[in-house]
Amino acid sequence: MTADPTHILKAVYGYDAFRGPQAEIVDHVMAGNNAFVLMPTGGGKSLCYQIPAMARPGMGLVVSPLIALMADQVAALRQAGVKAAALNSDLPGDERSALWRDVSSGALDILYVAPETLLRRDILERLGQVPLSLIAIDEAHCLSQWGHDFRPSYRQLDTLAALFPDTPRMALTATADAPTRAEILAHLKIAESDAFIAGFDRPNIRYAIQEKDNPRAQLKRFLKEHEGESGIVYCLSKRKTEETAAWLCTQGHDALPYHGGMDKAARGANQARFQHDEAVIMVATIAFGMGIDKPDVRFVAHIDLPGSIEAYYQETGRAGRDGLPSDALMLHGYEDIALRSRFIEESDAPEQRKRTERQKLDALLGLAETAGCRRQVLLSYFGDSCEPCGNCDTCAEPPRLFDGTIAAQKALSCVHRTGERFGQAYIVDVLLGAEDKRIADFGHDRISTYGIGKEHDKRTWRAILRQLVALRLIEADLAGHGGLAISETGRQFLREKPTLMLRVPPPPRAGREKVSRNQTSIALPDADRALFQALREKRIEIARTQNLPPYVIFHDRTLIELAAARPTSRAEMAGVPGVGETKLDRYGPAFLAVIAEHAI
Known part of the structure; x- marks a missing residue:
């Protein structure tokens, strides 16, 4: 017997009406159709499959990537009175037997399962013997081989179409650019007419991106605005994760590390603390966070450059799932760009993949260096759009631009005349005419570019060089020594000398951020x-x-x-x-x- 979705919405979840496209999606699936759902984190994706799973005859089967995430979702559903369970490799034998009795008897509304578990032949055979209301594949972007969260087991889920041809299939994600969306639809055999794209905007998140100056001081200022609140700080390395967590504890914060090199039990304990307590900061690598259901994460800070715009969007999206005001801060510098470039070039990936990764890095650097609205750049990457948001740092304090044509020519010429093998700090010192033994030993105090950049200070020259790297006029040494070399694009610039507008770096922030606490906390x-x-x-x-x-x-x-x-x-x-x-x-x-x- 089919139940009324609106009644379930009120009785189970306590809401009188669906939001946005939820009603259209639910009606579509209730009619037995497949669906691809792209909806921002916090937009209510889970209701789009949970309600049809309960309303249609049979048991809803939900594919989810992480055991911790499944446990969280099952606990929330049980609290709401839904008969839900999770099947995974950690389940003890007696509990597994009891679960299968519930599945066979029709006692379950929704069963969560990891893809690796689901694809076992014996599991598929047993599920083939019970009526299924639908199959929902959550975090569907994990299927894309070009994505930042690719999981091979997700790739094999295309077999579900043949095994369960009469069961509606749903694929749901908050992060998928156009190529990724096309890949998901093709593999899961979902028609384009069954796709629901609800947009990418998270208007409650305030985006801010700063040049690395003194990262710990910058992070400390940022956290002053979030005392007593939960948040995530992302780092690039395991060592930095542990060091940053330890330092934050000395500053009076309740901070925990999380990375893939930790003991599994320690990772699990830290994640449980983060989810159960209300003012814990998780300092983590990208190993943490996919599908985290904690709704009251008030901030996400990246103190290293993330891998791509998709990764940045996914990771910042863990803030403010409840729709309340939240903050996202990203710090980046020249060293980050060099390191990310080295990761790409030294990987074993085929050239096509490397080319794609370079394009993704360029798009991320474009977001970092834009003088316009951050949200507009972010959304345009995914084919979405908005008016200037008024809720990002560049809208609040529009950066000044200057004609950097001559400065760029000086910088490129200095890189050339010093042999295209020295790093950013050395080039800046030569441009400023620093009295340095190393410069004298190399004879660079006698070249024409020595001291020709005294119209700018050291901070401005660092910003200029970083922007030239972002614009691909300069390339970073990929052997890891940080040396700068002129790219072919840079040589073309020197030949043609087109006008080049660059950002003026903002002055160092000695005090609190300009945005008041009332704008980024619960009003x-x-x-x-x-x-x-x-x-x-x-x-x-x-x-x-x-x-x-x-x-x-x-x-x-x-x-x-x-x-x-x-x-x-x-x-x-x-x-x-x-x-x-x-x-x-x-x-x-x-x-x-x-x-x-x-x-x-």
């Missing part, structure tokens, strides 16, 4: 703030008794609504968004009691 009337905090404390108390992340009980957004509405009865609390029937039964009395204690 609450003073009258509601004490009650909101009391509700959070009650949520923590309940969550700890059940060993659950607090957000599985209620999201911050729901607590904000409770603090504003101040319901005095079960019926009034049932009208608050995010309060479904099961949670109302379980937690209504406890939260109503807190509200009564704070009656105005």
